[in-house]
Amino acid sequence: xxxxxxxxxxxxxxxGGMGFLVDLSSMLLLSMWIAPLLARAMAFWIxxxxxxxxxxxxxxxxxxxxxxxxxxxALQWLQFIGGxxxxxxxxxxxxxxxxxxxxxxxxxTLILLWPYLAMIPGIAMxxxxxxxxxxxxxxxxxxx
Numbered sequence: 001x002x003x004x005x006x007x008x009x010x011x012x013x014x015x016g017g018m019g020f021l022v023d024l025s026s027m028l029l030l031s032m033w034i035a036p037l038l039a040r041a042m043a044f045w046i047x048x049x050x051x052x053x054x055x056x057x058x059x060x061x062x063x064x065x066x067x068x069x070x071x072x073x074a075l076q077w078l079q080f081i082g083g084x085x086x087x088x089x090x091x092x093x094x095x096x097x098x099x100x101x102x103x104x105x106x107x108x109t110l111i112l113l114w115p116y117l118a119m120i121p122g123i124a125m126x127x128x129x130x131x132x133x134x135x136x137x138x139x140x141x142x143x144x
Contacts, residue, residue: 008135011059015051016127023047023123024116036115040095044088045081051130052080060139076138083133087126094122 004010026043027036034042056076098118103110110117 008059009131012055012131012134013127015054015059016123016130018054019047019051020119020123022050024119027116027119031115037096037099040115040119041092044084044091048081048084048088049077051084052077055080055134055139060134079138080134083130083138084126087129087133090129091122091126094125095119098122 005014023043023046026046027039030039030042056073095118098121099115102114105111
């Protein structure tokens with residue numbers, strides 16, 4: 001198991017899985033009070049900030065050790081958020097397309113879960129872009 005976690009992409013995917021849980025939990029909580037599309041947009045920011053911190057601590061540990069001052073951490077967070085915004089474009093686009101074409105089924109459970117299931121393909125697309133940005137730009141001073 002330890003050999004698997006030596007690869008940055010595996011650690012990045014693990015952090016992404018945790019981020020998905022943060023994203024989904026945030027969306028579920030927020031959608032109790034606001035529309036699903038707005039809840040989805042707000043949940044993204046919560047999850048992106050969470051992912052930056054976990055990637056800093058787990059995926060790219062050396063970057064965290066090299067960036068002890070708060071200004072470096074703040075700049076790194078801004079870069080991560082910037083990369084996440086770019087990666088959010090296909091993520092959000094996919095979500096909007098899927099939400100505009102809900103399943104035509106009498107299955108009420110699927111209809112109720114659709115706003116949450118529609119998140120998954122876009123998150124997968126965004127993850128690929130986020131990994132490239134993180135590895136080759138945001139945390140590039142580290143050895144992978």
